[in-house]
Amino acid sequence: MITVVDERLRREASALELRFTCDHCAHFASDQRACGNGYPVAAHYGVDLARVDEVTFCKDFELA
Numbered sequence: 001m002i003t004v005v006d007e008r009l010r011r012e013a014s015a016l017e018l019r020f021t022c023d024h025c026a027h028f029a030s031d032q033r034a035c036g037n038g039y040p041v042a043a044h045y046g047v048d049l050a051r052v053d054e055v056t057f058c059k060d061f062e063l064a
Contacts, residue, residue: 001057010049020057021047026064048057 003009010016022028022045027036034058035041 001059002054003057004054005052007047013049019063020055020061021045022058024064025058026062027060028064 021062022035022041024031025035026043028034028041029036033041033045037060039058039060043060047055049055
């Protein structure tokens with residue numbers, strides 16, 4: 001899901017310590033820098049909300 005990143009999202013994500021990137025996902029194989037379910041990681045890995053105008057949330061994210 002592609003979502004516009006605005007100041008409200010940045011504030012709320014910071015306040016709630018939102019985790020949504022690959023490195024926080026249970027399916028992510030960090031040694032291979034790959035998704036264990038085979039999804040591409042480029043849009044989800046290492047995203048910094050302070051530096052982007054939109055973010056793509058993975059439909060299969062599961063907090064590790």
